[in-house]
Amino acid sequence: MLLVPASVALAHPGQHDQLQQVNRHLEQTPTDQDLYIQRGIIYSEGGQYDAALADLLQAQTLGEPVLVAFQLGVLHYRTGDFEVARDYLQQYLQRFPNYPPAYDYLARIARDSGDYDLAVAHLQTYFRLQERPNPGLYLAAARMLEERRRYQEALAILDQGQATLGVVPQLQRQAVALERARGQPELALARLQTLGPMLGESPAWRLDMAELQLELGHRDRAAAMIRSARETLAQQRPTPARLDLQQRAEALAAGLHQ
Amino acid sequence: MSGRILITALSVISLLALSACSDGGNNRKCKGEEVPTERLFLQQLSDTSVVIKWRGAATAACIGTLQDTLKVYADATVTEGDHKQVTFTGLLPEVTYFYSIGGARQAPADQYFTTHPQPGSLPADGNTRIWLIGDSGTGGDDEREDHEGEALEVLAGMQAYTARDGEPVDVFLMLGDNAYDVGSDFNFQQAVFETYPTLLKRLALWPTIGNHEMGLGFLNPTVALPGFSQSPDPDSWIEDTGATPRGMPYLDIFTLPTNGEAGGVPSGTEQYYSFDYGRVHIVSLDSQLSARDPDQLSAMKSWLIEDLSSNDADWTIVIFHHPPYSKGANHDSDDTEKLGGFDMPQQWMREQFVPVFDQYGVDVVYNGHSHSYERSFYLTNLTGKSDTYSAANNAELVDGNPNRPASGRGTEEYRQLSPTSGGVDDRVVYTVTGNGGKADSSSGLTEASQWLRHPAMIEQPADTVQPRRRGLAVIGSVVVDAGPERLRAHFIDAEGEVLDSFTITR
Ligand SMILES: [Fe+2]
Numbered sequence: 001m002l003l004v005p006a007s008v009a010l011a012h013p014g015q016h017d018q019l020q021q022v023n024r025h026l027e028q029t030p031t032d033q034d035l036y037i038q039r040g041i042i043y044s045e046g047g048q049y050d051a052a053l054a055d056l057l058q059a060q061t062l063g064e065p066v067l068v069a070f071q072l073g074v075l076h077y078r079t080g081d082f083e084v085a086r087d088y089l090q091q092y093l094q095r096f097p098n099y100p101p102a103y104d105y106l107a108r109i110a111r112d113s114g115d116y117d118l119a120v121a122h123l124q125t126y127f128r129l130q131e132r133p134n135p136g137l138y139l140a141a142a143r144m145l146e147e148r149r150r151y152q153e154a155l156a157i158l159d160q161g162q163a164t165l166g167v168v169p170q171l172q173r174q175a176v177a178l179e180r181a182r183g184q185p186e187l188a189l190a191r192l193q194t195l196g197p198m199l200g201e202s203p204a205w206r207l208d209m210a211e212l213q214l215e216l217g218h219r220d221r222a223a224a225m226i227r228s229a230r231e232t233l234a235q236q237r238p239t240p241a242r243l244d245l246q247q248r249a250e251a252l253a254a255g256l257h258q
Numbered sequence: 259m260s261g262r263i264l265i266t267a268l269s270v271i272s273l274l275a276l277s278a279c280s281d282g283g284n285n286r287k288c289k290g291e292e293v294p295t296e297r298l299f300l301q302q303l304s305d306t307s308v309v310i311k312w313r314g315a316a317t318a319a320c321i322g323t324l325q326d327t328l329k330v331y332a333d334a335t336v337t338e339g340d341h342k343q344v345t346f347t348g349l350l351p352e353v354t355y356f357y358s359i360g361g362a363r364q365a366p367a368d369q370y371f372t373t374h375p376q377p378g379s380l381p382a383d384g385n386t387r388i389w390l391i392g393d394s395g396t397g398g399d400d401e402r403e404d405h406e407g408e409a410l411e412v413l414a415g416m417q418a419y420t421a422r423d424g425e426p427v428d429v430f431l432m433l434g435d436n437a438y439d440v441g442s443d444f445n446f447q448q449a450v451f452e453t454y455p456t457l458l459k460r461l462a463l464w465p466t467i468g469n470h471e472m473g474l475g476f477l478n479p480t481v482a483l484p485g486f487s488q489s490p491d492p493d494s495w496i497e498d499t500g501a502t503p504r505g506m507p508y509l510d511i512f513t514l515p516t517n518g519e520a521g522g523v524p525s526g527t528e529q530y531y532s533f534d535y536g537r538v539h540i541v542s543l544d545s546q547l548s549a550r551d552p553d554q555l556s557a558m559k560s561w562l563i564e565d566l567s568s569n570d571a572d573w574t575i576v577i578f579h580h581p582p583y584s585k586g587a588n589h590d591s592d593d594t595e596k597l598g599g600f601d602m603p604q605q606w607m608r609e610q611f612v613p614v615f616d617q618y619g620v621d622v623v624y625n626g627h628s629h630s631y632e633r634s635f636y637l638t639n640l641t642g643k644s645d646t647y648s649a650a651n652n653a654e655l656v657d658g659n660p661n662r663p664a665s666g667r668g669t670e671e672y673r674q675l676s677p678t679s680g681g682v683d684d685r686v687v688y689t690v691t692g693n694g695g696k697a698d699s700s701s702g703l704t705e706a707s708q709w710l711r712h713p714a715m716i717e718q719p720a721d722t723v724q725p726r727r728r729g730l731a732v733i734g735s736v737v738v739d740a741g742p743e744r745l746r747a748h749f750i751d752a753e754g755e756v757l758d759s760f761t762i763t764r
Pocket residue numbers: 393435470627628629692
């Protein structure tokens with residue numbers, strides 16, 4: 001039996017089992033590059049970065065070094081060595097140009113270094129390669145652009161996400177906020193409208209509609225929305241969120257008569 | 259990050275379309291023999307549709323309401339991870355359909371399912387019975403040595419319990435860590451498909467992502483099958499050049515709703531989703547991947563708020579893997595920063611999502627991860643560590659007495675509109691039941707004196723340790739019965755005995 005490094009005792013039991021398995025296999029095939037990579041990943045994910053680095057560097061000597069480059073990139077990203085991380089990721093991409101996670105990490109490095117343009121560009125590559133990205137990644141790209149007040153580009157990314165994933169409230173709500181931020185309440189209203197059916201025209205949605213309609217001077221439509229929202233809320237059991245909505249509906253209704 | 263998923267042009271056959279037009283473009287006949295499958299399971303079962311999914315040689319399925327004369331034939335689509343699938347739409351609510359694989363006219367006796375009631379309607383028997391198992395994935399080679407047969411014992415316990423009143427399970431939920439050790443395709447084959455084959459033919463399986471579902475990146479010592487690779491060369495995981503490398507078999511195996519296919523608000527991702535069963539709304543969140551990235555977490559949270567704002571079901575149930583409150587072995591929710599933040603999702607779910615559950619009418623939350631059973635009081639507003647808990651501030655009280663948190667049992671049943679909160683639905687019972695395939699026998703990284711003693715959890719009379727702990731270190735699972743007036747939750751051990759229960763009335 002191989003000696004288990006002292007740090008293993010601290011590992012999460014799931015990790016502990018995995019480490020034991022890897023160690024068992026390393027006994028049989030002590031020069032297997034994959035096994036060193038696997039153990040490096042387990043350490044890296046468990047925050048044991050020195051042990052991870054030792055295993056990954058060892059793995060480099062046991063086969064094609066480039067096969068270890070992605071994990072070395074991830075590890076160096078985790079320890080904050082962005083430049084080293086970037087070099088490793090790029091090495092890996094030269095060999096495997098269609099590997100989306102490498103672009104995800106390149107995007108994080110660029111974002112964390114303040115280079116939003118580059119981060120968005122890497123995310124775009126990721127979106128091209130990944131069949132169904134997590135909606136939050138479109139949000140991440142849009143937020144970077146929004147921070148730089150590049151609303152139009154931010155909106156374009158949210159729309160791109162919805163062209164891929166379908167219209168979803170996580171992205172469309174952000175787009176509504178962006179339309180408002182850039183002074184386009186009509187477009188905000190049009191976007192919010194698209195969410196109505198999938199949200200079952202919820203009272204929250206109706207009050208948001210009413211607020212925009214009021215902003216655009218459509219008082220009658222707003223009044224009807226507020227009324228129907230209040231009617232629905234009156235029939236639903238009270239939750240803190242619904243009590244807040246009731247108050248909001250009252251405030252909006254009061255605003256109608258000013 | 260994760261999140262690749264692909265559903266190609268699906269084979270969708272509408273029964274309504276077929277009945278409207280006698281040959282309906284579907285001129286293939288159901289005839290011949292049943293073709294055996296390696297795995298066979300249902301997905302996205304709703305009041306009007308179902309996805310039948312399998313692995314094997316068969317390239318078609320038939321469906322019908324009469325077991326001996328299936329009439330509707332559909333060719334399957336090949337999907338990720340070497341699966342075949344057919345979607346039947348236009349089904350009628352609460353109708354039992356039989357199905358065959360390979361185009362046979364006769365369905366085997368155990369191949370049938372019943373569609374959900376219409377959203378907003380009560381099921382015919384008035385009750386929705388839900389089976390929840392957590393960390394159940396010990397039924398394969400990777401855990402066999404230590405936990406031989408334990409997942410099956412838990413299954414038998416549920417069956418013994420439900421046999422007493424004869425009411426079958428309507429909804430099957432898995433709380434993550436479904437296929438030890440790594441959620442490889444092979445792990446899933448053994449720990450899920452070969453462990454629950456009968457149930458999976460009859461019920462859709464609704465899972466959530468655990469930390470042992472990551473597939474790639476960890477070793478699969480047993481055998482490499484489609485959907486899993488241990489090679490660092492992504493080209494070796496792809497059959498077609500230019501296709502997306504695949505790392506997470508979970509996403510290949512399951513076909514989960516992204517577009518509100520079974521109710522709920524579209525999420526755009528299979529990593530989190532919701533669905534309806536009559537007047538019960540069920541949400542599956544992703545505490546493993548989405549919770550670890552701030553932008554993905556915030557997207558999931560804003561989706562959840564929209565989903566819950568649009569929901570007016572009698573009962574709302576939320577599942578995810580990492581418990582916001584637990585003093586289970588190794589997964590102390592007060593000690594989340596250890597090991598590079600391995601258990602940070604416990605804290606993030608508590609800080610970010612508990613307020614949403616309180617405010618938007620969630621009734622019960624189920625998690626796994628700790629391999630034991632813990633069940634909370636009827637809580638509100640507890641986003642801190644265990645030392646910030648007080649019965650007076652966080653628990654439903656008996657007659658307003660700050661020293662008497664209500665148990666949810668007997669005369670202390672909870673009410674959905676909490677009297678302690680002045681008649682508002684702002685409370686949630688949290689249950690950890692990561693003991694569907696193994697139970698911890700020691701405290702592990704959790705301080706021994708703290709093990710199963712989270713103060714927001716209720717003391718368990720069935721515990722064998724003195725003083726009694728607020729948890730049970732035995733294997734078992736949860737059965738929830740959600741009716742029009744009450745929701746009753748029971749923890750069932752491997753013998754089918756009820757060791758804990760609580761009731762919420764409405
Ligand atoms: Fe687990």
